[in-house]
Amino acid sequence: MKKVYLDNASTTALRPEVIQEMTKVLTEDYGNPSSTHSLGRAAKNILELSRKAIAKNLGATAQEIIFTSCGTEANNWILRSAVKDLKVKRIITSKIEHHAVLHTALVLEKEFGIQIDYVAIKPNGEIDITNLAELLSHETKTLVSLMHVNNETGTILDLERVGRICKEHSALFHSDMVQSVGKTAIDLQKLSVDFIVASAHKFHGPKGVGFAFIRKNSGLQPLFFGGEQEKGLRAGTEALHQIAGMAKALELSYTKLEMERSHILQLKNYLILELEIEFPSFSINGGADGFYTVLNILLPFAADKTAMILFHLDMKGIAVSRGSACQSGSVKPSHVLAEILSDEDLKKPSLRISFSHYNTREDINLLIDALKTI
Ligand code: PLP
Numbered sequence: 160m161k162k163v164y165l166d167n168a169s170t171t172a173l174r175p176e177v178i179q180e181m182t183k184v185l186t187e188d189y190g191n192p193s194s195t196h197s198l199g200r201a202a203k204n205i206l207e208l209s210r211k212a213i214a215k216n217l218g219a220t221a222q223e224i225i226f227t228s229c230g231t232e233a234n235n236w237i238l239r240s241a242v243k244d245l246k247v248k249r250i251i252t253s254k255i256e257h258h259a260v261l262h263t264a265l266v267l268e269k270e271f272g273i274q275i276d277y278v279a280i281k282p283n284g285e286i287d288i289t290n291l292a293e294l295l296s297h298e299t300k301t302l303v304s305l306m307h308v309n310n311e312t313g314t315i316l317d318l319e320r321v322g323r324i325c326k327e328h329s330a331l332f333h334s335d336m337v338q339s340v341g342k343t344a345i346d347l348q349k350l351s352v353d354f355i356v357a358s359a360h361k362f363h364g365p366k367g368v369g370f371a372f373i374r375k376n377s378g379l380q381p382l383f384f385g386g387e388q389e390k391g392l393r394a395g396t397e398a399l400h401q402i403a404g405m406a407k408a409l410e411l412s413y414t415k416l417e418m419e420r421s422h423i424l425q426l427k428n429y430l431i432l433e434l435e436i437e438f439p440s441f442s443i444n445g446g447a448d449g450f451y452t453v454l455n456i457l458l459p460f461a462a463d464k465t466a467m468i469l470f471h472l473d474m475k476g477i478a479v480s481r482g483s484a485c486q487s488g489s490v491k492p493s494h495v496l497a498e499i500l501s502d503e504d505l506k507k508p509s510l511r512i513s514f515s516h517y518n519t520r521e522d523i524n525l526l527i528d529a530l531k532t533i
Contacts, residue, residue, distance in 0.1 A: 160476040163522045167361075168310050168338060168453050168513035169480055173404075174363045174411055181365060181404040192397050193386065202399055209406035213370060216413050218346035225371045225389045226402050230337040230358035231259040233371040236382040236393075237333050237354045238263045241302045242271050244380040247331065249274040251294050252304040253286055255314070255495045260304050260335055274299065284314040284445035284499045288321060295328035302331040307355075308338040311495040311511055312445030313453030322351030331377075337361055337369075341412035342420075342452055353377055359401070363515070364408030368401035419516035424451050426518055433527045444496060444509055455496075455511045462506040464533060469510075475529045480511040 164172070184205060190198030192206045207221065214221045227233040238260065241247040250264050254277050268275050276294050279287040286305055295301065303325050307316050318334060325332040333354040339345065340355075341362025347355070354377070358369040373379050373392070385394030412419075434441050434456065444455040460468070469481050481493070492505050500509075512526070 161521075161525065163477040163518075163525050165512045165514065165518065165522060165526060166478045166480050167515040167518075168511065170360045170366065171363045171515055172517060173365065174408060176411060177364055177404045177408045180407040181400045184400040184403045188399060188403075192399065193388065205399060205403050206397055209402045212406045213409055216409050217340070217372065218348040219372050220375070222390070223347075223372050223375055225373055225392050226397060226405075227369050227371055227393060228367055228398075230257075230335065230356050230361075230369045232382070233356040233358075233369055234259040234333075234335055235263050237356065237371060237373075237379065238267060238302070238304065239382060240379045241331060241333070241354075242267045242273055245300075245302075245331065245378055247273065247300050247302045249276060249299045249301045250304055251276045251278055251291065251301055251330070253278045253280060254498050255280060255284065255286075255309055255311075256304065256306055257310060257335055257337070258494075260306070261494075264304070278305070280498050282499065284309070284312050284449075284495075286314075286316055286321075288317065288324065291321065292324050292328075295324060295330055301328070302333055304333045304335070306335040306338070308336070308342075308450045308453075309445070309495060310338050310453075311493055312455045312499070313338075313449030313451075314445045315448075315450055318350055318352065326351045338450065338452070341409050342416075342450075344413075344416070347372060347374075354379070359405035359408055362408050362412045364405040365401050368398055368405050370405070415516070420451060422516050423514045423518070426514055426520065426523055427451060427454055429520060430454060430512065430523045430526070433523060437527055437531060444499060452515070453511065453513045455509060457500070457504055458508045458510065458530070460508050460533060462508075465506065465508040468508045468533060471533055472526075472529055475525070477526055477529055479526070480513070481509065 188202050188205055190202040192203040210224050211221045214224050252264055264275050279290040281287050305316055322332055331353045334352050336355045337358045340357035353374045355372040360366040381392050388394055438459055440459040442457045444457055
């Protein structure tokens with residue numbers, strides 16, 4: 160049976176060149192980057208070249224890129240240190256953020272007694288930026304934490320506008336860019352953002368590695384303590400094979416961006432067209448102009464089909480997600496869809512279909528065929 164993988168917002172397949180690079184580093188470059196002998200120096204060289212390559216792709220300087228074990232760690236670190244060390248008294252975020260931000264904010268509220276404000280969400284799932292400006296008119300030391308591309312609906316944040324508003328109000332701006340780094344051009348020199356977070360496994364790199372962009376002189380302090388790695392900001396011997404794999408993955412993603420984006424867009428438009436033919440009353444959660452890699456649809460099926468639909472597709476070799484991948488096994492409705500759908504629609508089956516350049520028209524046909532048998 161052909162496997163159809165349409166769950167790329169959850170994680171992506173490694174590119175062969177990335178596996179090659181990682182295997183080479185694991186085999187030959189096993190030195191510790193902190194050692195002063197030649198094997199150590201060779202490892203250090205790979206580490207710093209990886210950092211430079213990542214920084215260059217995003218318009219950052221190498222010293223602003225700090226490697227972490229994943230996106231979740233980087234989000235936790237930035238939010239926690241902003242409160243603990245930068246004396247932030249309020250976090251403005253939204254109810255549609257990833258739990259790596261939402262749950263961290265709640266813990267910080269309890270632990271430090273800070274204020275959490277949630278910016279309003281428009282009916283189409285977008286952040287209400289006018290409401291953000293209103294919230295920022297109260298003068299409190301504030302961190303705004305809003306994601307670039309929503310992992311469930313693909314809703315896009317206007318980073319330039321939000322950055323400008325934050326600057327006008329002297330608020331710090333953190334953006335979880337786990338879904339957009341490697342998939343759209345990002346120029347951190349031009350954007351007014353203080354902190355961003357990315358994760359390699361979302362752009363065809365390995366799991367267990369990510370990075371934070373920490374703007375120069377931000378004053379952020381470490382999450383945990385130990386050696387001098389990552390300028391003392393993230394102690395622990397560097398996972399060199401992961402980091403080199405991530406740098407390779409990002410490089411390839413940006414080299415092939417236009418070609419792969421146009422392939423994916425064609426597939427997404429083809430899927431929408433087929434859905435219009437086969438299920439004319441389907442609708443797109445979050446609207447039609449979301450990010451090109453994600454399509455979240457509400458299917459015109461009875462609510463009693465909701466529980467079995469993923470299982471049914473899985474039996475046919477098709478991997479998609481219901482809401483967020485991280486909770487696809489849970490019975491709770493998606494916290495993101497809960498913000499934009501009516502109670503009645505929330506009970507009906509919604510599917511998140513997320514694409515990569517490895518997908519084909521045949522994948523879409525197989526998905527449509529499988530949906531027709533439900
Ligand atoms: N932020 C967003 C928007 C995500 O989609 C994810 C992964 O699902 C994460 C954070 C967590 O990243 P990681 O798996 O690297 O911890």
